[in-house]
Amino acid sequence: MEFAKEGELVRYIAICSILLVIVSVIAVPSIVVVLSTYDTNRMADNQSTVLRGEDITIKVYMHEINQIVSMNLEDYVKGVVAAEMPAEFEVEALKAQAVAARTYAVKHMVIFGGTGAGEHPGADVTTDHNDSQAWYNETKLKENWGTNYSKYWSKVCTAVDQTQGLIITYQGEPINAVFHSTSGERTASAKEVWGFDYPYLQSVACSWDQLSPRYQDTKEISLAELEARLGTDAGIMATAQSGGSAGVVSIIDYTDSGRVNRVRIGSKTLTGLEVRQQLELRSANFNVKAASDKLIFRTIGYGHGVGLCQYGANGQAKQNRDFRQILTYYYTGTALKNIFGS
Numbered sequence: 001m002e003f004a005k006e007g008e009l010v011r012y013i014a015i016c017s018i019l020l021v022i023v024s025v026i027a028v029p030s031i032v033v034v035l036s037t038y039d040t041n042r043m044a045d046n047q048s049t050v051l052r053g054e055d056i057t058i059k060v061y062m063h064e065i066n067q068i069v070s071m072n073l074e075d076y077v078k079g080v081v082a083a084e085m086p087a088e089f090e091v092e093a094l095k096a097q098a099v100a101a102r103t104y105a106v107k108h109m110v111i112f113g114g115t116g117a118g119e120h121p122g123a124d125v126t127t128d129h130n131d132s133q134a135w136y137n138e139t140k141l142k143e144n145w146g147t148n149y150s151k152y153w154s155k156v157c158t159a160v161d162q163t164q165g166l167i168i169t170y171q172g173e174p175i176n177a178v179f180h181s182t183s184g185e186r187t188a189s190a191k192e193v194w195g196f197d198y199p200y201l202q203s204v205a206c207s208w209d210q211l212s213p214r215y216q217d218t219k220e221i222s223l224a225e226l227e228a229r230l231g232t233d234a235g236i237m238a239t240a241q242s243g244g245s246a247g248v249v250s251i252i253d254y255t256d257s258g259r260v261n262r263v264r265i266g267s268k269t270l271t272g273l274e275v276r277q278q279l280e281l282r283s284a285n286f287n288v289k290a291a292s293d294k295l296i297f298r299t300i301g302y303g304h305g306v307g308l309c310q311y312g313a314n315g316q317a318k319q320n321r322d323f324r325q326i327l328t329y330y331y332t333g334t335a336l337k338n339i340f341g342s
Contacts, residue, residue, distance in 0.1 A: 055072060056072070056073040056074075056111075056339075057070050057071065057072065057073065058070070058071060058072075058073045058076050058105055058109055058124050058125065059110075059122060059123050059124045059125075060076060060123065060124065060125055060126070060127060060135065061117050061120040061123035061125070061126040061127065061128075062126075062127050063126055063127050063128040063131075064127065068120070068122055068123045073102070073105065073106075073109075074102075074160060074161075074164060076105060076125075076135065077098055077101050077102045077105065077160050078098075078156055078157060078160045079135040079136055079137065080097075080101040080105075080133045080134065080135050081094055081097050081098050081101055081156050081159060081160060082136050082141055082152070082153070082156045083129075083133075083134035083135055083136040083140075084097060084101065084129075084133060084134050084179075084310075085097040085310055086314075087145065087148070087152035087153075087155055087156060088152075089310075089313075089314045089317070090314055090317035090318060091155065091158060091159055091317070092313075092316075092317035092321065092322050092323045092326065093310070093313040093314040093316070093317040093323075093326070094155065094156060094158075094159035095159045095162060095163050095322075095323035096308065096313045096317075096323040096326040096327050097159070097179070097308070097310065097313070098159050098160045098163045099163050099166045099167065099168060099177075099323060099327060099336065100168065100177040100179050100307075100308050100327070101133055101177075102163070102165075102166065102167055103167040103168045103174050103175060103177035104125075104132075104133055104176075104177045104178075105124065105125055105133075106167050106174050106339060107174040107175070107176060107177070108124050108125050108132075109124045109125075110124060112174070112339075117131070117132065118131070119131075141153065163323065164340070165338040165339045165340035166336050166337070166338055166339075167336070167337055167338075167339055168327055168331055168334050168335075168336060168337075169334060169335055169336070169337045170198075170199065170200045170331075170333060170334050170335075172337070175198070175200050175201075175331060175334060176190075176198065176201070176307075177307065177308070177331070178190075178201070178304070178306050178307040178308075179307050179308035179309075179310060180301075180302070180303030180304050180305055180306065180307065180308070180309060180310065181212065181214055181301075181302040181303045181309075181310050181311060182209045182212040182214045182215055182283075182301045182302040182303065182309065182310070182311045182312075183206040183209055183301050183303075183305050183309040183312055184206075184209065184215060184216075184283065184285050184300035184301025184302075184305075185205070185206065185207075185257075185258060185285070185300065185301075186203050186204065186205050186206060186257040186258060186305075187203055187204050187206055187257065187305050187306060187307065187309055187312075187330065188203055188255065188257045188259060188284075188304065188305035188306050189201060189202050189203045189256065189257065189306070190306050190307075192255040192256060192257060192259070192261075193273065193304050193305065193306050194306075199332065199333060200331045200332050200333055200334050201306055201307055201331070201332075202332045203256055203257040204329065204330065204332065206309050206312040207315075208309075208311070208312040208313075208314075208315025208316050208318075208319070209301075209309055209311035209312040209314075209315055210315075211311070211315065212302070212311035214282060214301070214302035214311075215300065215301065215302075215311075216298070216299070216300055217281075217282045217298070217299045217302075218296065218297070218298050218299075219279070219280075219281060219296075219297045219299070220291075220294050220295070220296050220297075221279060221294060221295050221297065222293055222294045223236055223237060223240050223245060223248065223293050223294060223295070224237070224293075226248075226265070226266075226279075226295060227266070229278050229279060230265060230266070230268060230270075230278060231268075233267070233268070234265060234266035234267055234268040235266045235267040235268075236248055236265065236266035238266075239266045239267065240293075244290075245290035245291070245292060245293060245294070245295070246290045247290075248265065248266060248290060248295065249263065249264065249265050249288050249290060249295055250263070250264045251263045251264075251287070251288070252264060252269065255272070255284075257285075257305065258285060259272050259283070259284040259285045259305065260272030260275065260284050260285070260286060263275055263288075271284075272284035272286070279297065281297055281299050282299045282301065282302045282303075283299050283300065283301040283302055283303065283304075283305060284305070285299060285300045285301050285305070286298060286299040286300070307330055307331065308326075308327070308330045308331070309330060312330070313326045313330070316329070324336060
């Protein structure tokens with residue numbers, strides 16, 4: 001197009017400049033907003049897909065083969081429930097165990113902000129029950145369950161599937177979902193066992209575990225073996241020779257949950273937890289008496305006593321309490337949350 005006059009050309013350039021400014025000020029930011037909104041929505045959709053999907057991966061250190069294996073989180077939880085709780089338990093008890101096991105896993109998973117398996121870089125958890133949660137594969141379960149494998153595995157899968165994605169939280173964060181076999185009268189607080197106070201790991205009464213085969217135990221230990229385990233500096237034999245076996249041991253005091261806090265054996269003062277560990281007792285809830293050349297320890301309960309009592313959970317389930325009631329009883333002031341967002 002040709003312009004007849006120079007003035008018209010100037011006016012045309014001016015109009016184009018104004019239009020360019022309008023486009024820069026109004027249109028471009030609008031496009032940016034649209035694109036930003038699209039990108040944000042796309043990221044949100046991707047995140048939702050990850051959190052709602054059934055392919056969340058957990059990295060498990062298999063201590064038996066010294067190798068890290070990646071697996072589906074829900075499959076991992078099934079292996080933990082099968083390893084940690086008797087499959088003949090009530091389904092609601094198995095559900096409670098499933099949620100506790102999943103919570104423990106999520107608490108440690110790096111993708112959820114956890115610190116992983118500590119001494120095993122790259123792993124979230126291990127299969128060593130001394131460090132983490134036990135986990136059994138199909139071969140091990142068939143060996144343990146024999147002809148009951150199909151029935152028990154179906155039961156475990158039901159418990160895990162019906163609680164899919166659920167974890168236990170305190171003030172919105174996953175808890176340290178510790179558990180034990182048999183509490184015996186009361187559970188223990190985390191503070192009395194490990195020295196760290198968690199508001200959701202407090203001592204609560206438990207009367208549902210009395211049918212546990214591990215509720216009571218008696219163990220006799222000779223004075224000679226006692227000195228071998230605790231060391232000659234304990235002066236056990238010397239104390240027995242001077243004052244008789246009755247003077248060898250004396251419980252000093254107890255914790256709030258009724259477990260032994262401190263006990264004198266020979267010339268040594270030990271905590272109840274130290275005695276439990278060094279003498280391989282079932283719990284720190286014990287009494288002891290002397291008899292000629294030995295001590296007789298009678299224990300109540302099995303395990304550290306903190307958090308979920310497994311036999312107590314089964315006892316509650318037999319009284320028609322569901323897994324939610326069981327969990328919120330043993331973990332004080334907690335709530336349940338679904339990591340899949342539903």
